[in-house]
Amino acid sequence: MRQRFGLPVFEAGWVWLAGAGPGDPGLLTLHTVHGLAEADAVVYDALVDDRILALAKPTAELVFAGKRGGKPSPKQRDISDRLIELARSGKRVLRLKGGDPFVFGRGGEEALALVEAGIHFRVIPGVTAGTGGLAYAGIPVTHRDTNQAVTFVTGHSAAGEVPEGLDWEAIGQGSPVIVLYMAMKHLGIIASKFIATGRNPDEPVAVVSNASTPDQKVLETTLAKAAQDVAAAEMAAPAVICIGDVVRLRSGLDWLGALTSGRMLDPDPLGEKGSGAEQDGERQQRPNLA
Numbered sequence: 001m002r003q004r005f006g007l008p009v010f011e012a013g014w015v016w017l018a019g020a021g022p023g024d025p026g027l028l029t030l031h032t033v034h035g036l037a038e039a040d041a042v043v044y045d046a047l048v049d050d051r052i053l054a055l056a057k058p059t060a061e062l063v064f065a066g067k068r069g070g071k072p073s074p075k076q077r078d079i080s081d082r083l084i085e086l087a088r089s090g091k092r093v094l095r096l097k098g099g100d101p102f103v104f105g106r107g108g109e110e111a112l113a114l115v116e117a118g119i120h121f122r123v124i125p126g127v128t129a130g131t132g133g134l135a136y137a138g139i140p141v142t143h144r145d146t147n148q149a150v151t152f153v154t155g156h157s158a159a160g161e162v163p164e165g166l167d168w169e170a171i172g173q174g175s176p177v178i179v180l181y182m183a184m185k186h187l188g189i190i191a192s193k194f195i196a197t198g199r200n201p202d203e204p205v206a207v208v209s210n211a212s213t214p215d216q217k218v219l220e221t222t223l224a225k226a227a228q229d230v231a232a233a234e235m236a237a238p239a240v241i242c243i244g245d246v247v248r249l250r251s252g253l254d255w256l257g258a259l260t261s262g263r264m265l266d267p268d269p270l271g272e273k274g275s276g277a278e279q280d281g282e283r284q285q286r287p288n289l290a
């Protein structure tokens, strides 16, 4: 593979900081697959899918660096120290993180610790849950007819609280589409904050948990009802939450739902093509999906 695609040599003593995408191994980049095949040590987070770890070479040391079973997660400094120690012992170290390492993933902090320690590294971006995860639910984060901007927001500060440093009013009033990461715990509070900024309580919201894995679940709700509907559906993290009109496109673009359930897709999900087209009987299933 390396020769064929001109991929870089994984040098001993280097750390590759790589994104594993939201779950589906098919969303890995060639760089990450190559890194998995070559690494002597793979340091991975809780959100990295087992099917992806199975791509590591059989002799690779697998080091878990996430939170599991309610146990506290290793401190960030400990993880960075472990990366440095493994690299200094001459290993090829693949630091594998869910999604994209530079999107709410502390990849920057780890890379800076490597810089400080004089360790060579490479960054391999990944498909982030806020775009790729939503695409698996049939939601484009931008669409010409609905939004010319999108804002990615974390619903969780370092201390586990609703982030305080955010200008909720500016985001609520200025961003037609908002994508929330790590927001399940405080969803009720966050939704109220946005309603208080003037957003429509009936605005469409989609919650997508375990996106792109066999356990993917999608809930369509509204800003006012989101928290109670999530609780009623017993949906749990990891989940991305999308607020805005793009959610309405799902009735036309839920390709995965069409594949798995044979559901008909609506060719006019925003209802813009006039009467008739959106009549149930006239709905067309998109070709080439099955």
Ligand code: SAH
Pocket (backbone or CB within 6 Å): 022, 023, 047, 097, 098, 099, 100, 101, 102, 103, 104, 105, 127, 128, 129, 130, 133, 180, 181, 182, 183, 208, 209, 210, 211, 212, 213, 237, 238, 239, 240
């Ligand atoms: N670096 C990651 C984000 C890490 S923060 C990325 O780029 O995707 C962890 C949050 O990411 C979760 O709380 C959730 O909001 C989101 N997330 C990660 N994987 C997900 C998945 N498969 N489905 C839904 N949300 C996911």
